[in-house]
Amino acid sequence: MTLAEAWRAARPPAAGVHLDSAACARQGFAALEAAAQHARHEAEVGGYVAAVAAAPVLDAGRGAVQALTGMADAEVFFTTGSNHALDMLLADWSGDRVIACLTGEYGPNLAIMGRHGFETRDLPIDAFGRLDLDAVGAALSNDPPALVHLTMLGSHSGVVQPARELAGACRSLGLPLIVDAAQAFAHLDCTGIGADAIYSSSRKWSAGPRGVGVLATRHGLLSEATRLRIAHAETSVASHVGFSVAIGEHIAAGPANIQARLRDVGAQTRRALADVAGWHVREHIDEPSAITTLTPPDGVDAAAVRANLIVDHGILTTFIGVERAPNELTRPALRVSPHVDVTADDLETLTTALATVTRV
Template identity: 30%
Template sequence: MNAMPATPPLLDPAVVRPDFPVLAREVHGKPLVYLDSANTGQKPRAVIEAVDAYYSQYNANVARAVHALGEEATTAYEGARDTLAKFLGANSRDELVFTSGTTHAINLVAYSYALPRLQPGDSILVTTMEHHANIVPWQLVCERTGATLKVAPINEAGELLVERFVELLTPDVKLAAFTHVSNVLGTINPVRELAKACRERGIASLIDGSQAAPHLPLDVKSIGCDFYAVTGHKMAGPTGTGVLWARAEHLEAMPPFFGGGDMIRKVRFSGTVFADPPHKFEAGTPNIAGFIGLGAAAEYLSGLGMARIDATEHALLEYATDALKQVPGLRIFGEAAHKAAVISFLIDGVQSHDMATMLDLEGVAVRSGHHCAHPLMDFYGVPATARASMAFYNTREEIDRFVEALTKVRKLLA
């Protein structure tokens, strides 16, 4: 018999937490308990220092100057692309397009890949659990082309009905777009299986990896999709950064999405010759400091070990789920068998916004609202939920404080 793979050792919060300055602060006179990492991840000193070093030591534009500062900036900026290519498991650094985030990346694919190809009668397939960023761009290109949007269903546990998804991959479907990890439910979708089903039918696939990149080991080659998008600020990097990974043949065939400086080889009034990918899609001065910081974030996460991060967060998820189930009247939305450390919940008789506001007074930061997932809220028949999302820098003691505060809030509001 094959031995089960050993669970990697969990990260020690006493070692990790000092890397994050914000975790030492107080809110309303109480120690901060930050449980909103699905919204944005906190930044380690390595990232903060990398951004500071750029602005304080070699602030210059990239790919435009031969002086020392310009060369140093370009080396650091393009070095971040190398780091991120390794982090994602790409074949080549040239498969990575720098974007402002997953929303930008999906729009790039929508307008540069899908729009020129779609015709009336064609379809794009998404799932019920998608973020608005993986719904609205497809609706917009469908409106312009006469194509339609198809939706694969989920069950009450928040799991994608894979057989139904595959059944919906009919010849009219030209692209399937689905999340790796749900930002509301924490559901981890079987992306390799989904991408394989698409590939067997000649259908391109795009994966929203925003909630996966900070938490799971990634290898886009083994996943087998055509496009994979990540957001920097969710994976310990600066805001306004992200990456679109795409197969080289797609990037070669796709027209530019933005036009301007640095994405050209030669410009004449009679026409323009564009640069090779990925620079063909990176017009204008980029967020240089941000991408240098994102490279530092990828190095930091890799140094901790993504398998260890995954194991640490899974242990926190189990502990928090068991604790929350002891709170009377609390309902958890999404209890998939494979799940990341995200718990959306409501308490009978308590509005999510009121709950989050009162928890904040106890020093506990959670998210409340529709989480940019209106169709998913409609599926569960609720306008909004509260959401506690954990990261490897959280502790069991923080979860205990969260549940204690939640019990207090329930008595006040229910």
């Protein structure tokens, strides 16, 4: 059985064509059943007793996060999602409130930075929006920020950022680096980056439940007060169990195998979409991610296209408004993000529907 076949067999059948893993991938039977079993156990013995019983599964989940980030000694905390993790990190920060990030930083991240009083500075980028490694060292050393934040793979773009190289530059200058891996975790190789903190969500490429995320930090980064607050916060243990099972399945399938397949999926998707009249594929065909963004023809409303694809064709994609990257995007787009189980027929269905919907 191929990886794609195994992935498909481990999940309920999709109701249509699911090309939206960057928003919310499809959970598998094992994760769904594990979360349901824990919820039933809570009803039988009480939530706190059930949480104690679930400790080995949760510890395995934390261990899996350490393995997938290459942070063997990291403290790993479950969160409610990526925004929650960044909010905790910045609220806890006691130094100067100046943070360097990409021009195409995720809009909600910028809002969190602003809410905590951070001044943002742009990291240098090239014409594709990728970090300019030739210029970043000088930019950081000439006027050092207090923190550096890198979104490794954007919500609005399939361009992969050179996280390891930035981490090396930050390390040489003694600057803490936070990596947003919401789109990178269980999608790209996140091991050995060398960041001080990496955070992600459950619901995207790792195909866990919604409302769960994870934060891995080096020891000593978070204050004791924040660590205690996390430890005593109200949580959905059932969701944590589901997430832990999902990332365990990811490791069992082979992260390198999944990464390779997703690179192929990205290239296959861009080749298929390159011939749809009027639509422009933003990424290079060989960009090593499975996220493809499409700029619509002039006069075509991407939000209306997304809705039409769902209602009339049973195809799930994402509308990308400019608010996702307000300092970089000038036009809305459509995002296509299939997982390892996508078929050539799925992509042909999409290209035919796009041509039908836009009639260019």
